[in-house]
Amino acid sequence: MKAPWWISSMTGGADKAGMINANLAKAAKKYGLGMGLGSCRPVLEQTESAGDFKIRSLIGDQPLFANLGIAQLEELFANNQTNKVNELINSLEADGLIIHVNPLQEWFQPEGDKFRFSSIDTIKRCIDAFQFPLMVKEVGQGMGPKSLKTLLELPLEAVDYGAFGGTNFCTS
Template sequence: MTDIQKRKEEHLNLALDQSHQSKGGEHFDEICFEPLAIPEIDLASVNIETTFLGHQCSAPIIIGAMTGGCDYSDIINKNLAIAAEVCRVPMALGSQRASLELGLPQKIRCWAPSTVLLGNLGGTQLAFGGTDLAKQAIESIEADGLMIHLNPLQELSQPNGDHNWCGVLNAIEKCCSQLNIPILVKEVGVGIGPTAARHLLSTGVEWLETAGFGGTNWTTIELARNNSYREREIMQPFITWGMSTCEVLFELSKLDEPLNLIASGGVRHGLDVARCIRLGAKMAAIAQPFLSPAIDSSSAVVEKIEIVSEQIKRTMFLTGKISLEELKEANLLRPQRLKKL
């Protein structure tokens, strides 16, 4: 096993440990819908279908980026891909760096022939490898879009992480102008603030994924792998660094530019997805809650997706909304709380 494969396997094992889920600060429970005692709709009429990158999806759910590049990530990704195909929801791969560097086959498309698949590269890898690397990532899985992940805090926490972030924005801009495929950008547990969002939108990025604080804490995961006491002490204050997903959605709603937003970071269930839609997101990505089912089987992932979808529908029923467009106008209790996030 190579060093990078070992790292990916350690990431998987640590991500399954609930102690590496951020505690508090996600703010989802602050977003309270006004309950409607007389919904005046039939639950069967509630429609949560939507479109994403030109494809019809059964729900505003994306299987979020998780893993790649080690032996049992192949099993996980296979189960996720099969479930995505069955449920008609998009799937984002974990970082393709290891697979591309090691020349490993990425057999995903065969399991999900009609699914929206998103490739995945890190910002610093893109700055180093350029559009040629991006093309490799896209072609290796026949991707419908390419997700660029930005993770400066994780890299600072990671042993031998990438500390040179010069040229990342320029590399993203080149991808947007030279590749005939949608480019999406996400953070990794810290959130994309309005300043970064403006810069990214100016490059031609089509979608932003919030990846706010509140889900898997990659700082604690990397510090658990870091044998340097000095580095662990330096990074200790940054364990809670970041903006929650709700904060990101609220701040980005103030921008003048039209936004295509994917909410992620601490999204636990369908009620959280509905909250994200109400706050301006068009889709919500869920990662860690699908990880344990994916280790089990594709049918376990299918069941989890169906549960989340039903939770969205029941939230809409309880607010008297039959479509996602209507959900965006659902009344909130104590909306002034949003201003305090």
């Protein structure tokens, strides 16, 4: 990277995700930045918008990470389908995966995903199961010092921390 800036995922399932991703990828290439895609669930489920996430040809050799929610990963483990994550990384030609951790956000949505395991256990299962680099992303509900300390002791590529910043899905 030519600058210490990471473009962080916000485009999972949005109507204009294809155009936005393409423009962000071009900017990342031009200025030498890294980029994380928004939630790649549409690619996992092979919906119509799966093509919106295929930007490797636009971003060139800059770091590109796919993105999945902790709830999807929990479900893939439960169904013995972790090979789907490897396929996702390969199909997007991504360098690694961002796991976004958003239990509070899910809990506040009537249609939100329910959790059976603690997020840290699923993250540890991901570390054991996958060969590619992993980041953990907190998306606007904050994390306590114990959670952060535990994450920082794991072999993760990075921790992306939104905290109580501009966006808080539970209060706004």
